[in-house]
Amino acid sequence: MPQSVYIHIPFCTNKCYYCDFNSYVTENQQLIWDYLYALEREMEATIRINPPDQIKTIFVGGGTPTFLSYEQMQYFLTSVQKKIPNQAPDIEFTMEANPGTTDLDKLSIMRQGGVNRLSYGVQAFDDELLKRIGRIHDSAQVMTSIENAKLAGFNNISIDLIFGLPGQTPELFQRTLDQAFSLDLQHFSAYSLKVEENTRFHVLYERNQLILPSEEEEVLMYELVRKEMARHSYLQYEISNFSKPGFESRHNQTYWKNEEYYGMGAGAHGYVKGRRHVNAGPVQQYIQLVQEKELPRVEEFAVAPQEAMEEYMIMGLRLMAGVSESEFQARYGTSLDSVFGEEVKELINIGLLEKTEGRICLTEKGIPLGNEVFMRFLT
Numbered sequence: 001m002p003q004s005v006y007i008h009i010p011f012c013t014n015k016c017y018y019c020d021f022n023s024y025v026t027e028n029q030q031l032i033w034d035y036l037y038a039l040e041r042e043m044e045a046t047i048r049i050n051p052p053d054q055i056k057t058i059f060v061g062g063g064t065p066t067f068l069s070y071e072q073m074q075y076f077l078t079s080v081q082k083k084i085p086n087q088a089p090d091i092e093f094t095m096e097a098n099p100g101t102t103d104l105d106k107l108s109i110m111r112q113g114g115v116n117r118l119s120y121g122v123q124a125f126d127d128e129l130l131k132r133i134g135r136i137h138d139s140a141q142v143m144t145s146i147e148n149a150k151l152a153g154f155n156n157i158s159i160d161l162i163f164g165l166p167g168q169t170p171e172l173f174q175r176t177l178d179q180a181f182s183l184d185l186q187h188f189s190a191y192s193l194k195v196e197e198n199t200r201f202h203v204l205y206e207r208n209q210l211i212l213p214s215e216e217e218e219v220l221m222y223e224l225v226r227k228e229m230a231r232h233s234y235l236q237y238e239i240s241n242f243s244k245p246g247f248e249s250r251h252n253q254t255y256w257k258n259e260e261y262y263g264m265g266a267g268a269h270g271y272v273k274g275r276r277h278v279n280a281g282p283v284q285q286y287i288q289l290v291q292e293k294e295l296p297r298v299e300e301f302a303v304a305p306q307e308a309m310e311e312y313m314i315m316g317l318r319l320m321a322g323v324s325e326s327e328f329q330a331r332y333g334t335s336l337d338s339v340f341g342e343e344v345k346e347l348i349n350i351g352l353l354e355k356t357e358g359r360i361c362l363t364e365k366g367i368p369l370g371n372e373v374f375m376r377f378l379t
Helices: 029-049 070-083 104-112 127-132 139-151 170-181 200-206 215-231 250-256 283-293 305-316 325-332 336-349 367-375
Strands: 004-009 055-062 087-097 117-123 157-163 187-192 235-238 241-243 262-264 269-272 275-279 297-302 353-356 359-362
Touching: 004 250, 029 070, 029 262, 029 283, 055 250, 070 104, 087 250, 104 139, 117 139, 139 157, 157 170, 157 215, 170 215, 187 215, 215 235, 215 367, 250 305, 262 275, 283 297, 305 325, 305 336, 325 336, 336 353, 359 367
Parallel strands: 004 055, 004 262, 055 087, 087 117, 117 157, 157 187
Antiparallel strands: 187 241, 235 241, 262 269, 269 275, 275 297, 353 359
């Protein structure tokens, strides 16, 4: 049975210009309450149908989970504790948060409700740049939010940063990194901007009105983040993730190792007993399906062995530790070499992969070319 749980809270204060996640801007308090009631019912049904042995990680994403009011947050976290049993004593319980939506009182409710890890969507420390990408917070609110989180007792805090933003230069990104390091945090995620469909940025891009840094500048920013993280003693353990020793995201490693997990909430995906499912995305449809069927699934399918093996390689090679040949054999009943031997050999010959002690991983040359490597494992 899965040992990880993902829960989606789809509500937001506003829609960022680059965001294609399942999120909705609303002030309809009754809709939010109806959603939380439905979510509690889905949790109960999911666990009843497939009871877990032990839950080791919970991750609450969005949207903006910290958009919930004090009362709603209290209700939601009480539901999680009531409906998700067999939580490990050392469970990692992460909640995504936005600066400006986490005062000390709300953070205290979260901490008392079991949350012990925060992931803040900071993205940048340049206030003009933050406005340009549709964020509603400023740098000062980031500092206040982090200070409040520490006062509330959080000692496992991560922030997300984005590089390759409109008008961003390597020099501006260096300033963002300098401010980020001043916060004395345990974890960072640093992603390059992807212009996704159904976003404001995509509309501007299609009109040639989105002026982005050159590919060379984006590469420079990625090299910069890797160099600066190492200089400040943060270990790169995944292509876009860096941590102090012992603070790697355990929940996200569930995905990178292609392990199973429960997925609950509007638009959430899950992977249980070799089957993937997708929940209804629109909030009203999600609520209606829960009322009618308990499980609000709109798609469910078995993962074919070849697809599972491809996913194992594509996701696992994102980790600096790479993939294990013995684990592949144990999981799929066949050797990695018999399935992907030619691809691995070719990538080793051109210097993008290396094999050491029964593991296959990206080389220094291969790390910035990860997507090119991953594509070789899709048949």
